[in-house]
Amino acid sequence: MKVGIPRGLLYDQYHPFFTRFFTELGAELAVSPPTNRAILDAGIQCCVDEACLPVKVFHGHVSCLKAQCDLLFIPRIMRLYRGEYICPKFCGLPEMVLNSIYGLPETITEPFYADSMAGLRKWALRAGARITRDRRRIKAALEAAIAEQLRFKTGYDDQGYPIRVALAGHPYNLYDTFINMNVRKKLNRLGIGVVTEESMDEEEMAPEVASLFKKPFWTFARKTYGFISASVAGKRVQGIVYVSSFACGIDSVILELVRDRIGDFPMLVLKIDEHTGEAGVDTRIEAFADMLERSGRVEDHHSPHGQRLSCCESPV
Amino acid sequence: MLYLGIDVGSVSTDLVLLDNDLQVVEKLYLRTRGNPIRAVQEGLRTLKERYRDEDVAACGTTGSGRQIASVLVGADAVKNEITAHAVAALELDRDVRTIIEIGGQDSKIILLRNGVVSDFAMNTVCAAGTGSFLDRQAERMGIPIEEFGDYALKAGMPVRIAGRCAVFAESDMIHKQQMGYNPADIIMGLCEALVRNYLNNVGKGKDIRPKVFFQGGVAANKGMKLAFERALGFEVIVPEHHKMMGAIGAAILAKDAVSRTGSTRFRGFALAEHRFESRGFECEGCANRCEVARIHENGREIGCFGDRCGKWSSRIASYPAKAGNM
Numbered sequence: 001m002k003v004g005i006p007r008g009l010l011y012d013q014y015h016p017f018f019t020r021f022f023t024e025l026g027a028e029l030a031v032s033p034p035t036n037r038a039i040l041d042a043g044i045q046c047c048v049d050e051a052c053l054p055v056k057v058f059h060g061h062v063s064c065l066k067a068q069c070d071l072l073f074i075p076r077i078m079r080l081y082r083g084e085y086i087c088p089k090f091c092g093l094p095e096m097v098l099n100s101i102y103g104l105p106e107t108i109t110e111p112f113y114a115d116s117m118a119g120l121r122k123w124a125l126r127a128g129a130r131i132t133r134d135r136r137r138i139k140a141a142l143e144a145a146i147a148e149q150l151r152f153k154t155g156y157d158d159q160g161y162p163i164r165v166a167l168a169g170h171p172y173n174l175y176d177t178f179i180n181m182n183v184r185k186k187l188n189r190l191g192i193g194v195v196t197e198e199s200m201d202e203e204e205m206a207p208e209v210a211s212l213f214k215k216p217f218w219t220f221a222r223k224t225y226g227f228i229s230a231s232v233a234g235k236r237v238q239g240i241v242y243v244s245s246f247a248c249g250i251d252s253v254i255l256e257l258v259r260d261r262i263g264d265f266p267m268l269v270l271k272i273d274e275h276t277g278e279a280g281v282d283t284r285i286e287a288f289a290d291m292l293e294r295s296g297r298v299e300d301h302h303s304p305h306g307q308r309l310s311c312c313e314s315p316v
Numbered sequence: 317m318l319y320l321g322i323d324v325g326s327v328s329t330d331l332v333l334l335d336n337d338l339q340v341v342e343k344l345y346l347r348t349r350g351n352p353i354r355a356v357q358e359g360l361r362t363l364k365e366r367y368r369d370e371d372v373a374a375c376g377t378t379g380s381g382r383q384i385a386s387v388l389v390g391a392d393a394v395k396n397e398i399t400a401h402a403v404a405a406l407e408l409d410r411d412v413r414t415i416i417e418i419g420g421q422d423s424k425i426i427l428l429r430n431g432v433v434s435d436f437a438m439n440t441v442c443a444a445g446t447g448s449f450l451d452r453q454a455e456r457m458g459i460p461i462e463e464f465g466d467y468a469l470k471a472g473m474p475v476r477i478a479g480r481c482a483v484f485a486e487s488d489m490i491h492k493q494q495m496g497y498n499p500a501d502i503i504m505g506l507c508e509a510l511v512r513n514y515l516n517n518v519g520k521g522k523d524i525r526p527k528v529f530f531q532g533g534v535a536a537n538k539g540m541k542l543a544f545e546r547a548l549g550f551e552v553i554v555p556e557h558h559k560m561m562g563a564i565g566a567a568i569l570a571k572d573a574v575s576r577t578g579s580t581r582f583r584g585f586a587l588a589e590h591r592f593e594s595r596g597f598e599c600e601g602c603a604n605r606c607e608v609a610r611i612h613e614n615g616r617e618i619g620c621f622g623d624r625c626g627k628w629s630s631r632i633a634s635y636p637a638k639a640g641n642m
Contacts, residue, residue: 036603178604182624259521264435278624279380280422284438287398291433 001131003027004069004105007034008058009090010077012175017149018073021124024141025131030069032061035178039064044274046100053179053245053273054172055089055096063101071130072107074098082115084219087250106130120146155198156184163292166231167194168224169243169251179272180243181281187241190289195237197227204230212257221254225261232262239292240267241285266292317373320363320582321567322356322389323400323560324348324381327420327447328533329355330563331363333372338407338568342366343560352381353592353611356388364585375582376400376570378562380421387611387619388592390583393569400565402426402433405529407568408555413525416544416552417561418514418534420447425519437518447533449482453489453506457499464503468539471504479509507539511547528552531561590614599623 043060094109113119128138205226216222244251268288333342376393377385378400415426427435454461535558620628
């Protein structure tokens with residue numbers, strides 16, 4: 001039995017859990033390669049046009065895997081934390097895929113509630129039954145998968161750069177270096193280190209989130225808002241780089257909340273979509289780097305030349 | 317000594333020469349027509365007749381084609397358009413606090429505080445309201461783009477046009493034309509729609525304070541200037557060389573770069589006569605299948621663009637410093 005796992009959406013965050021679970025059950029795994037142009041093209045071709053880029057990319061991964069596995073895993077992630085939801089596109093992901101891509105093998109699409117042990121167990125028994133009838137083995141696989149996930153550390157925390165920025169956005173936009181044109185590498189090259197929300201404790205975000213007029217409905221919104229606000233309040237970074245996929249509804253809300261909180265603190269919003277030309281992204285990143293660098297210099301600038309502060313001192 | 321600035325944009329390629337006091341002594345405004353190399357060469361050819369290589373003490377490039385132009389001419393400074401526009405505006409007036417820049421394919425807002433960029437934004441995916449759209453509408457209405465602004469000023473009662481999307485705006489304009497409104501009212505209505513779109517999109521949430529500089533090709537349109545002034549409630553200044561501000565900024569940045577490095581990398585005007593060729597191919601090194609553009613100068617490869625991993629673009633580290641007569 002070969003289980004196919006598409007390397008899209010929350011794969012980067014939860015692959016230790018899912019891969020360990022299916023391996024423990026004795027399944028062989030087929031994982032699609034990191035996103036590339038062929039995958040992007042396939043996704044755009046088969047996915048409904050209204051979907052956001054990461055959902056299209058997920059479709060691309062599925063179409064790349066469909067002939068290589070007997071059982072395809074399409075996670076229907078409903079909830080990660082108690083009392084919260086994630087983007088509705090995750091709940092309907094299996095339907096989108098099943099109705100858009102022909103020639104799929106059997107699929108696992110059981111709803112996944114990760115906010116309680118009971119929820120996880122329910123998912124495991126249903127999903128696991130597709131591979132084995134041995135319930136004890138399924139329960140053991142679940143334990144092993146949870147332990148594997150808890151050991152897993154992810155996220156960026158670059159050290160040793162003169163400037164540091166918070167890199168924010170949905171994880172699948174931040175860690176898919178193809179669709180974000182490797183924004184981290186581009187920033188690093190300009191002397192800017194990045195830090196992501198995984199390097200911040202939830203306790204540190206909590207007071208920021210609690211100060212909102214109501215508790216955010218979405219997990220992504222809570223975490224991203226908490227991370228950005230706490231990074232700015234704690235003076236951990238000199239700027240924010242927010243990677244957002246075009247037409248993302250949740251981002252449109254988060255960005256308004258964030259802007260309201262941080263005022264004129266430097267923030268660059270990078271909208272990503274299907275284009276592969278990098279000139280637009282490069283221009284924005286370079287200009288943002290210039291801005292951070294120059295404004296930093298003005299603050300502690302005591303030039304004997306008086307008026308001419310920094311405009312002509314750029315290290316080109 | 318002169319300082320050469322080249323701004324290779326989507327629609328126009330601009331070249332300027334500045335003197336020691338950073339005053340414009342020469343400016344060329346050329347159409348890029350999708351061929352940045354030819355546009356830059358055309359500019360150099362014109363300059364070649366009046367200047368010698370030794371006159372050029374520094375050379376800088378900016379605009380979306382800045383990398384390709386830099387390899388071509390041997391630039392001392394290669395800078396993004398935001399910084400270039402800001403540098404040029406601040407050189408003219410230290411009190412500028414907002415720059416509105418509308419070019420061929422993109423529009424930007426730059427906020428300056430205490431002589432540095434404090435915030436900026438560029439249009440996202442949509443290019444509604446930029447120069448190419450105005451060009452197209454002028455052509456459709458049969459009015460030369462140069463006269464578009466004068467028409468707008470003659471408007472008595474501008475009609476309301478939907479500005480959110482270029483496609484909607486165009487169909488709205490056609491409807492209004494069919495209903496018999498006069499062209500002046502429609503054109504001014506279009507200007508107002510584009511300004512509304514700009515302020516709600518690129519300028520959303522930005523604290524636009526005077527002095528405002530309006531730069532880029534679209535600033536030549538008096539209707540756009542007026543529409544901005546009406547919407548903002550204060551004067552909007554269009555600098556004399558509004559079309560060339562990016563190139564001016566690049567020249568200033570190049571002058572600074574050379575003051576640190578000591579000598580220019582400018583390869584000379586003879587480049588204008590060299591044979592440049594761009595050969596595209598799809599790299600099969602990995603699944604990304606990058607479209608790589610390979611630039612050849614007189615049959616010799618001088619640079620590659622478009623690959624993600626750097627396999628091709630980093631390959632050529634050195635190219636001839638001065639262009640000889642090959």
